[in-house]
Amino acid sequence: MLKLLIGLGVLLVLFVLFLLFRLGGTVSVVKGTHKKRETSANNINAFLLPFFFIVGLAAVFWYNGHLAEHFLPESASEHGHWTDELFWVTTAIISLVFVLTNGVLFYFAYRYRFREGNKATFYPENNKLEIIWTVIPAIVLTLLVLAGLRTWGKIMLSDIPENALQIEIKGKQFAWEVRYPGKDNEFGAYDFRLIDATNQFGVDFLDKNAMDDFMPRKIYLPKGRPVFLRIRAVDVLHSVFMPHFRLKMDAVPGMETQFLFTPTITTEEMRTKTGNPEFDYELACTEICGRGHFAMRMEIVVVEESEFDKWYTEQTPWAESNMDYVKEAIQKRGTNQAGLKKLENKKSS
Numbered sequence: 636m637l638k639l640l641i642g643l644g645v646l647l648v649l650f651v652l653f654l655l656f657r658l659g660g661t662v663s664v665v666k667g668t669h670k671k672r673e674t675s676a677n678n679i680n681a682f683l684l685p686f687f688f689i690v691g692l693a694a695v696f697w698y699n700g701h702l703a704e705h706f707l708p709e710s711a712s713e714h715g716h717w718t719d720e721l722f723w724v725t726t727a728i729i730s731l732v733f734v735l736t737n738g739v740l741f742y743f744a745y746r747y748r749f750r751e752g753n754k755a756t757f758y759p760e761n762n763k764l765e766i767i768w769t770v771i772p773a774i775v776l777t778l779l780v781l782a783g784l785r786t787w788g789k790i791m792l793s794d795i796p797e798n799a800l801q802i803e804i805k806g807k808q809f810a811w812e813v814r815y816p817g818k819d820n821e822f823g824a825y826d827f828r829l830i831d832a833t834n835q836f837g838v839d840f841l842d843k844n845a846m847d848d849f850m851p852r853k854i855y856l857p858k859g860r861p862v863f864l865r866i867r868a869v870d871v872l873h874s875v876f877m878p879h880f881r882l883k884m885d886a887v888p889g890m891e892t893q894f895l896f897t898p899t900i901t902t903e904e905m906r907t908k909t910g911n912p913e914f915d916y917e918l919a920c921t922e923i924c925g926r927g928h929f930a931m932r933m934e935i936v937v938v939e940e941s942e943f944d945k946w947y948t949e950q951t952p953w954a955e956s957n958m959d960y961v962k963e964a965i966q967k968r969g970t971n972q973a974g975l976k977k978l979e980n981k982k983s984s
């Protein structure tokens with residue numbers, strides 16, 4: 636309803652302006668001034684230029700103010716604050732320059748509108764002005780790019796800390812799967828040729844490190860501890876997107892990508908912060924990867940480190956809950972006596 640009213644209002648304003656324009660023409664004919672080259676239409680148009688600029692700008696700021704409630708909440712990762720800061724500094728500079736330059740542009744169109752007897756000044760060049768508006772943007776842009784590069788380096792090139800939790804994320808049409816390395820903190824080897832309906836990760840059970848790997852339905856993360864993601868895809872390009880952590884990294888078939896970050900706010904804390912008791916972090920796919928793309932969502936739960944450790948030890952290794960499959964796989968392809976023994980012990984205990 637409101638939209639309809641606004642639409643009608645805009646139409647009405649346009650209609651009134653049109654009438655004024657026609658009226659101006661008629662009056663000038665009656666007055667006998669229509670021979671003059673400076674008409675009221677010229678003045679109205681000159682006035683409308685800055686008028687629409689101001690109205691349009693006000694509407695943009697008003698609309699953006701209303702959009703703010705859809706913005707992401709405070710970053711839940713350490714590096715997210717750096718990228719947010721970069722984003723807002725850049726946006727502020729761009730907005731300021733946009734308002735200034737366009738303000739001048741529309742004001743000049745009004746100020747120097749055609750008037751009877753006015754004569755244009757011949758002004759072919761001004762080197763000083765040219766230098767100023769080349770050098771200042773060059774310096775500002777260089778500083779912005781350097782700041783961006785520094786931040787990128789800090790996020791992407793830092794060493795993986797000893798205590799980092801390693802998680803493997805695999806994208807496929809159309810689901811995410813995650814693998815934790817288990818108690819030994821070492822992932823078992825994998826081979827894409829071993830992928831089948833049961834063994835979705837293609838884990839190689841001839842590797843003893845594979846025996847305690849587990850694949851939960853949700854991603855659990857410890858607050859305050861670095862997390863190292865190892866990202867893979869099996870079919871097409873997918874993209875690991877965790878907006879609340881300001882994290883995005885493509886999942887590429889045949890090539891492992893990675894991301895190191897530190898969660899700083901637990902799910903519970905974020906629920907309090909956002910005032911939304913149903914808030915959940917999520918992993919989504921940002922690559923339009925096919926028909927079921929929308930289904931690529933996985934919940935992320937951030938908990939305090941002690942709670943995380945408890946959860947971690949409670950998880951059942953995949954090999955344990957798929958014992959028959961693993962035994963068969965091992966017998967078919969070779970030996971992993973240590974692994975088999977471990978499984979047997981589990982069974983008898």
Ligand SMILES: [Cu+2]
Binds near residue numbers: 931
């Ligand atoms: Cu996808």
